[in-house]
Amino acid sequence: xxxxxxxxxxxxxxxxxxxxxxxxxxxxxxxxxxxxxxxxxxxxxxxxxxxxxxxxxxxxxxxxxxxxxxxxxxxxxxxxxxxxxxxxxxxxxxxxxxxxxxxxxxxxxxxxxxxxxxxxxxxxxxxxxxxxxxxxxxxxxxxxxxxxxxxxxxxxxxxxxxxxxxxxxxxxxxxxxxxxxxxxxxxxxxxxxxxxxxxxxxxxxxxxxxxxxxxxxxxxxxxxxxxxxxxxxxxxxxxxxxxxxxxxxxxxxxxxxxxxxxxxxxxxxxxxxxxxxxxxxxxxxxxxxxxxxxxxxxxxxxx
Amino acid sequence: xxxxxxxxxxxxxxxxxxxxxxxxxxxxxxxxxxxxxxxxxxxxxxxxxxxxxxxxxxxxxxxxxxxxxxxxxxxxxxxxxxxxxxxxxxxxxxxxxxxxxxxxxxxxxxxxxxxxxxxxxxxxxxxxxxxxxxxxxxxxxxxxxxxxxxxxxxxxxxxxxxxxxxxxxxxxxxxxxxxxxxxxxxxxxxxxxxxxxxxxxxxxxxxxxxxxxxxxxxxxxxxxxxxxxxxxxxxxxxxxxxxxxxxxxxxxxxxxxxxxxxxxxxxxxxxxxxxxxxxxxxxxxxxxxxxxxxxxxxxxxxxxxxxxxxxxxxxxxxxxxxxxxxxxxxxxxxxxxxxxxxxxxxxxxxxxxxxxxxxxxxxxxx
Numbered sequence: 007x008x009x010x011x012x013x014x015x016x017x018x019x020x021x022x023x024x025x026x027x028x029x030x031x032x033x034x035x036x037x038x039x040x041x042x043x044x045x046x047x048x049x050x051x052x053x054x055x056x057x058x059x060x061x062x063x064x065x066x067x068x069x070x071x072x073x074x075x076x077x078x079x080x081x082x083x084x085x086x087x088x089x090x091x092x093x094x095x096x097x098x099x100x101x102x103x104x105x106x107x108x109x110x111x112x113x114x115x116x117x118x119x120x121x122x123x124x125x126x127x128x129x130x131x132x133x134x135x136x137x138x139x140x141x142x143x144x145x146x147x148x149x150x151x152x153x154x155x156x157x158x159x160x161x162x163x164x165x166x167x168x169x170x171x172x173x174x175x176x177x178x179x180x181x182x183x184x185x186x187x188x189x190x191x192x193x194x195x196x197x198x199x200x201x202x203x204x205x206x207x208x209x210x211x212x213x214x215x216x217x218x219x220x221x222x223x224x225x226x227x228x229x230x231x232x233x234x235x236x237x238x239x240x241x242x243x244x245x246x247x248x249x250x251x252x253x254x255x256x257x258x259x260x261x262x263x264x265x266x267x268x269x270x271x272x273x274x275x276x277x278x279x280x281x282x283x284x285x286x287x288x289x290x291x292x293x294x295x296x297x298x299x300x301x302x303x304x305x306x307x308x309x
Numbered sequence: 310x311x312x313x314x315x316x317x318x319x320x321x322x323x324x325x326x327x328x329x330x331x332x333x334x335x336x337x338x339x340x341x342x343x344x345x346x347x348x349x350x351x352x353x354x355x356x357x358x359x360x361x362x363x364x365x366x367x368x369x370x371x372x373x374x375x376x377x378x379x380x381x382x383x384x385x386x387x388x389x390x391x392x393x394x395x396x397x398x399x400x401x402x403x404x405x406x407x408x409x410x411x412x413x414x415x416x417x418x419x420x421x422x423x424x425x426x427x428x429x430x431x432x433x434x435x436x437x438x439x440x441x442x443x444x445x446x447x448x449x450x451x452x453x454x455x456x457x458x459x460x461x462x463x464x465x466x467x468x469x470x471x472x473x474x475x476x477x478x479x480x481x482x483x484x485x486x487x488x489x490x491x492x493x494x495x496x497x498x499x500x501x502x503x504x505x506x507x508x509x510x511x512x513x514x515x516x517x518x519x520x521x522x523x524x525x526x527x528x529x530x531x532x533x534x535x536x537x538x539x540x541x542x543x544x545x546x547x548x549x550x551x552x553x554x555x556x557x558x559x560x561x562x563x564x565x566x567x568x569x570x571x572x573x574x575x576x577x578x579x580x581x582x583x584x585x586x587x588x589x590x591x592x593x594x595x596x597x598x599x600x601x602x603x604x605x606x607x608x609x610x611x612x613x614x615x616x617x618x619x620x621x622x623x624x625x626x627x628x629x630x631x632x633x634x635x636x637x638x639x640x641x642x643x644x645x646x647x648x649x650x651x652x653x654x655x656x657x658x659x660x661x662x663x664x665x666x667x668x669x670x671x672x673x674x675x
Binding site: 119263 | 354355502504509512513516521523537541560671
């Protein structure tokens with residue numbers, strides 16, 4: 007395996023935690039809600055998944071526990087931010103800190119334990135292509151994440167549900183006037199975002215790096231939020247951004263391993279720079295940006 | 310009413326804290342109050358790793374002193390103002406023996422030592438010294454040299470790797486000694502280093518290990534990782550691995566090469582003894598094999614017997630001081646002279662090392 011094969015083989019898996027969390031956050035923001043607690047939701051999901059798998063519950067149950075747990079935690083945010091119309095930024099941050107605290111608490115006696123990962127699935131035919139074939143040998147969660155990406159894209163592009171979510175994010179008053187329940191849809195969106203963040207955390211703790219260590223999410227939730235903004239709330243761009251981020255961070259490590267004479271600090275900052283520049287360039291059209299931006303983002307809804 | 314009450318309670322609390330602070334120190338020692346020992350560390354304690362090694366080092370102190378000491382471990386304290394506040398609090402609560410378990414605690418811990426002459430402070434990996442303030446560090450390089458010998462003997466590709474946290478002298482010297490040890494067995498060996506630029510990011514550490522494996526490195530040195538991230542990835546891939554501080558053999562039963570273990574208990578015990586006898590003198594404690602602080606444990610049984618014999622010989626020579634990994638001639642990675650033939654680096658030169666030896670393929674970040 008050379009450096010290029012290494013990047014191709016690892017890119018999608020490295021992108022998956024970002025992708026799952028960012029897609030969830032995108033749906034939340036499309037509905038007009040800003041949830042800044044993704045990092046904490048991921049950490050909470052991660053610890054729940056790890057504990058479930060560690061006690062023999064299996065990976066599927068681990069993901070279920072993580073999804074449900076993080077969804078419940080995200081409802082804490084939803085109740086205060088949507089129900090009581092509290093400031094979304096402050097509430098989201100607080101819920102995130104709560105999630106991180108809970109993950110540390112629950113994970114206390116599991117510190118630096120490990121579990122088994124999941125086997126990789128090779129797609130027939132495709133995985134036998136030289137070089138590029140590496141892309142097509144991935145664990146099942148990666149494949150499911152790609153399917154979820156497609157499903158979410160279809161939802162926003164072709165279905166009524168997608169249109170309702172967008173309408174509520176654009177103009178909640180108008181959506182309300184034609185009979186949609188703004189609060190109910192926003193609750194559902196927040197719970198969906200929580201579930202996805204939980205999955206992202208679960209992927210980190212029981213598939214990608216199958217071990218538990220307090221703080222192992224290491225800022226990935228924040229990168230996911232940034233990806234949503236730089237991806238201008240569009241599924242395709244967020245997918246592109248996540249893959250780019252994954253690929254460039256692996257590239258930095260591979261470059262060091264091959265002995266390339268570039269300071270490692272520069273390589274470590276490359277994923278951020280490249281992702282910002284690429285997504286910045288493709289969304290440079292300010293008119294389009296305005297068109298995609300969510301008009302009521304972060305504003306509480308009052309009838 | 311409620312407001313007033315809270316405030317009054319608070320005032321009382323503050324007064325009480327102040328009083329303890331003032332009466333702390335010698336006064337506490339004169340009575341039968343147990344000696345409060347506080348260890349502050351930046352990471353969770355866990356089963357393995359740096360924090361675990363420090364906490365474990367206090368166990369023999371507890372065993373020796375029994376009820377006469379009260380040990381508190383405060384974990385997960387980020388370096389910075391938070392750490393200063395917590396260390397101040399613990400000292401004002403009457404704990405007179407403080408172990409500041411991370412480099413970044415240095416300035417705050419030193420201030421505490423200066424303000425409270427009765428308090429003894431031990432500080433990890435620093436360089437500042439005061440009458441009641443000792444920095445301590447381990448000579449990991451003595452152990453990594455030995456593991457380098459084993460690594461070169463077991464490597465089929467002649468390529469070794471290291472996943473390292475930050476390019477600071479302590480980690481650089483470990484890599485250099487590892488390389489020199491490997492070259493003692495196979496002069497053509499090459500070492501690649503991936504700096505992850507983070508003390509703690511298990512996912513990135515594992516990616517780095519895989520990047521090294523992609524470059525055909527078949528022995529990997531997990532340099533300053535507190536979790537088994539690298540070790541378990543290596544077991545999965547069938548690649549040899551070793552780490553520092555505490556053994557992670559259970560995460561890699563087949564491919565675990567060994568552990569440069571640190572046992573801080575002799576140093577902690579001696580320091581507490583000196584504190585109790587009121588004879589503590591701050592000094593730079595740079596401790597290694599001969600101090601029984603550094604020891605390589607859990608050697609892989611697959612290491613060829615002849616190499617193991619050589620390793621044991623060198624280990625004995627390091628212990629009695631007749632051998633140092635950093636005795637010249639040593640060439641730097643850029644080709645210039647690092648250490649002249651016959652010369653040996655002093656401890657001071659070793660703790661300030663900012664260059665790689667020849668054989669380290671990855672350029673050092675500037």
